[in-house]
Amino acid sequence: MPNWKNTIQTRPLFAWLLPVFFVWHGFTGNFGFIAWKDAGILLAIYLGFTLLFFGLAYWLYRNVVKAALLATCLMAFHFFFGSIQDGLKNVFPDSLPSRYSFILPAALLILISIIILLKKRKKTLYNLTRFLNILLLLLILLDTIMVIPVKSARTGNLPAGLTACDTCARPDIYFILADEYAGNTELKDLFGFDDSIFIQQLQQRNFHVLPESYSNYNYTPFAVASMLNMDYLNLAGKDRGKSDLTYCYETIRDNRFGQFLQSAGYDFYNYSVFDFKGQPARTLETFLPANTRLITSQTLLSRLNRDLRFNLVTRFKSKKDIRAYTYANRDNNQHLYSLTMKKAEQKSTRPKFVYTHLMLPHYPYFYNSKGQEQPFDSLQEGRQTNRQLYIEYLQYANTELLKLIDHILKQSSKPPVIILMGDHGFRHFGVPVDQKYYFLNLASVHLPSGNYRGFSDSLGGVNMLRVLLNTEFNQHLPLLKDSVTYLKD
Missing domain, CATH: 3.40.720.10 (Alkaline Phosphatase, subunit A)
Incomplete structure (x- = not known):
């Protein structure tokens, strides 16, 4: 099996690809508003937190893939919390499931369940690893392709009929x-x-x-x-x-x-x-x-x-x-x-x-x-x-x-x-x-x-x-x- 195929199947790249995707997706979606430097700093912060969560999880599991999965779950909840909350508000407007008093305790229970399930898991997680790696690579590639037409589309043209006026007074x-x-x-x-x-x-x-x-x-x-x-x-x-x-x-x-x-x-x-x-x-x-x-x-x-x-x-x-x-x-x-x-x-x-x-x-x-x-x-x-x-x-x-x-x-x-x-x-x-x-x-x-x-x-x-x-x-x-x-x- 070629090296890259083995890497895709066995190495949990997804833990690091998720912050890259999240920042890159936001950067391309708001192209021109965010400086490369600022996006880079934000990415470095997210990668740092991913590393922190990965380290804590590895101490618990002594398994690289399990540690990466737990770190990914934590970062994903942080990244996509707004979408989760908005979805609950649409389905359950002005009711308990859309409130912080429900969402945060429920999220904590789900997190505890994930920690326990990963701890008990004995089989390898190669299929899930391969799926997440490929998915995030494809999403990053898609955003990269999409940014080119976005960049050109956001350069507006002057309204039809506008012409230069060299003789105009040009007041402040x-x-x-x-x-x-x-x-x-x-x-x-x-x-x-x-x-x-x-x-x-x-x-x-x-x-x-x-x-x-x-x-x-x-x-x-x-x-x-x-x-x-x-x-x-x-x-x-x-x-x-x-x-x-x-x-x-x-x-x-x-x-x-x-x-x-x-x-x-x-x-x-x-x-x-x-x-x-x-x-x-x-x-x-x-x-x-x-x-x-x-x-x-x-x-x-x-x-x-x-x-x-x-x-x-x-x-x-x-x-x-x-x-x-x-x-x-x-x-x-x-x-x-x-x-x-x-x-x-x-x-x-x-x-x-x-x-x-x-x-x-x-x-x-x-x-x-x-x-x-x-x-x-x-x-x-x-x-x-x-x-x-x-x-x-x-x-x-x-x-x-x-x-x-x-x-x-x-x-x-x-x-x-x-x-x-x-x-x-x-x-x-x-x-x-x-x-x-x-x-x-x-x-x-x-x-x-x-x-x-x-x-x-x-x-x-x-x-x-x-x-x-x-x-x-x-x-x-x-x-x-x-x-x-x-x-x-």
């Missing part, structure tokens, strides 16, 4: 997205608040405010992806599923608006919660898991951290962890705000495109209208439905946004383009409301040309940057038909 562009900033119609109808003073202050700074603007999606990654790519999204469902979220992140990362500006000689500065090509998020992760978290987000430890850690630190009164969770958005906002202010001060011979994404007036509502900190209790989960706190924070946001706009206008050597808008409307009602209110958002634009003819009162987010390119860059993009998609939680 600031795209400021105030997360969950509702439109004034919604504020008046559902909150009893009139935002007209802020709108007038924008108009005094030569902003054009779109009174009936709306988002095409009611969830941030989807809304931002459609705006920056200037097109509707080809979604698999309407429930914010993982595959659709990944698709949104990919679209944001290498979007068509950014491609056009890059071809026009713009430098891009990413001050947002999202990763872009060559520029990762400048914040603690909020929507998009950073780097290798795209691979690890469904593992046992990641699920425990997501679902149980906050409850545990709350129960054990870990003030440090509680504050870190609670104030993450505030700290991110301050950091991104400061970066934008500093970038406005920097002079350059090349035009710049600055995307600033602030999580305000998005919950938690950290400040009242006077800029005073809200009590810590008001920042806890469940308070996002408090409309009065939202309005207070919105008024604080108005003050900070005007300061930022004034600074940009003052520091700019020539008039810039400034887009200030919300990504969608308010979403935390707690009671049934007309679905239209989930989409109504603030939208305003400041153009050096002062030509706002294309910016109709009820322009949708997917057409916002199309109109901008038509107006400021002499393009001829058609406007897409009005449409909204309500995404379920």
Whole structure:
């Protein structure tokens, strides 16, 4: 029997191939988001734990294959825990089999059973060894083959009709997205608040405010992806599923608006919660898991951290962890705000495109209208439905946004383009409301040309940057038909 055949049948390569497959599968499935170095570090960590489990199991069994099988079972449970949990939730929604209080004890009992069965097993395990070795080798090979078309497919083309404009002025562009900033119609109808003073202050700074603007999606990654790519999204469902979220992140990362500006000689500065090509998020992760978290987000430890850690630190009164969770958005906002202010001060011979994404007036509502900190209790989960706190924070946001706009206008050597808008409307009602209110958002634009003819009162987010390119860059993009998609939680 040739050497390699003997190796496949008798050597438990599967224990080491499983971590390789898991990392490689995640790497290829999120190609371009994860650096080779980061994936290598993650793989080394997983191989280290596999070696640790293998060593402990070998001490118990004094058998290489049995030790490898036990180590593989432990690592497989860690790797695929999210899929197991989600499957149980689908079959047993909101019932005991889908809860940690059932899953973890059941998993422990299964593990003990496997340990005992392997201990009692007298026959060789060559057939199982050969099967697992071949299976994992084939899966790794399949992912390797699949990554080539994935790589080429993710390089988007500019929309049809876009052309170079050598005579265009190429002003600096600031795209400021105030997360969950509702439109004034919604504020008046559902909150009893009139935002007209802020709108007038924008108009005094030569902003054009779109009174009936709306988002095409009611969830941030989807809304931002459609705006920056200037097109509707080809979604698999309407429930914010993982595959659709990944698709949104990919679209944001290498979007068509950014491609056009890059071809026009713009430098891009990413001050947002999202990763872009060559520029990762400048914040603690909020929507998009950073780097290798795209691979690890469904593992046992990641699920425990997501679902149980906050409850545990709350129960054990870990003030440090509680504050870190609670104030993450505030700290991110301050950091991104400061970066934008500093970038406005920097002079350059090349035009710049600055995307600033602030999580305000998005919950938690950290400040009242006077800029005073809200009590810590008001920042806890469940308070996002408090409309009065939202309005207070919105008024604080108005003050900070005007300061930022004034600074940009003052520091700019020539008039810039400034887009200030919300990504969608308010979403935390707690009671049934007309679905239209989930989409109504603030939208305003400041153009050096002062030509706002294309910016109709009820322009949708997917057409916002199309109109901008038509107006400021002499393009001829058609406007897409009005449409909204309500995404379920």
